[in-house]
Amino acid sequence: MSTSQLVAQYLPFLRRYARALCGSQSAGDAYVTALLEALIAEPDSLDRNVDTRVSLYRLLTRLWNSVAINNEVDPAAPAVRGEQRLGHITPLVRQAFLLVSLEGFDEQDAATVLDIDVPRLRGLVEDAGRELAAEIATDVLIIEDEPFIALDLEGLVESLGHRVTGIARTHSEAVALARRRTPGLVLADIQLADGSSGLDAVNELIESVEVPVIFITAYPERFLTGVRPEPAFLIAKPFQPSTVAAVISQALFFERKARPREQRATA
Incomplete structure (x- = not known):
């Protein structure tokens, strides 16, 4: 397959990443164009020893990093609310967040794109959570x-700059806490202390309020086969704190609020 054919299949995703980095589609497209021109001039700059997608993103990221002004987004550029938030995040942290949360790279590939190791990437993702929380801090x-596990999650949530409104061990406790103070984000296990279901608790909550939901569970198959809200995020136990931090940031940044599945189907 030719270089142009290899690049063509990833072009929409490179444009998406560049837009998020720059804050506008026109600025992002300028960098993608520069990338294409560089590949035409030097086809060997595409590293064939790594995955093509990883190599392309690494080249684009290096190109973006080579321009000193990219430590901030032009406030005059047309941008959606999320991109304006990203303008307040330091460049390397911004890249780590976007590679993991927007582009869906695993930790090793994202680290390769940025030419860093995995522990450094995890630290950057956690930094992204803290920096984003300064813009979008919420009640959890x-x-x-x-x-x-509840204490670990509480500590992680608070370290990112969010507020924990309560910890529920059962379906009924969860509903009572949510009625007392409406959360901006829910982190939920599926199998609860009294045999009740975290899925059922969340489904009841979102009948009255739309809120991002992240399920953190040792029983992911119950999420996949049960009646679940849409959309919702899923993290399997045991989990890495950096994974939870990344998904929290993703859920809040992109404002993916869950609804009951039946409601979404008719909306």
């Missing part, structure tokens, strides 16, 4: 019956 309800 934790539904988790294991005390140590």
Whole structure:
């Protein structure tokens, strides 16, 4: 397959990434054009020893980093609300967040794109959570019956700059806490202390309020086969704190608020 054919299949995704980095589609497209011109001039700059997608993103990221002014987004450029938020995030942290949360790279590939190691990438993703929280800090309800896991999640959420409104161990506790103070984000286990279901608790909550939901569970198959809200995020236990931080940032940044599945189907 020729270089042009290889690049063509990834072009829409490169444009998306460049837009998010720059804050506008026109500026992003200028960098993608520069990337294409560089590949035409030097086809060997595409590293054939790594995945083509990884190599393309690495080249685009290096090109973007080579321009000193890219430490901020032009406030006059047309941008959606999320891109304006990204303008306040330091460049390397911004890139790590976008590669993991927007482009869906795993940790190793994202680290390769940025020419760093995985521990450094995890630190950047956690930094992204803290920097984003300065813009979009919210109240978080934790539904988790294991005390140590609940405390770990509480500490992580607070370290990112968010507020924990309560920790529920059962369906009924979750509903009561949510009614007392409406959360801006829910982190929920599926199997709860009294045998009740975190899925059922979340489904009841979102009948009255739309809110981003992240399920953190040792039973992912129950999420996949049960009646679940849409959209919702899923993290399997045991989890990496950096993974939870990245998904929290993703859920809040892109404002993916869950609804009952039946409601979404008719909306």
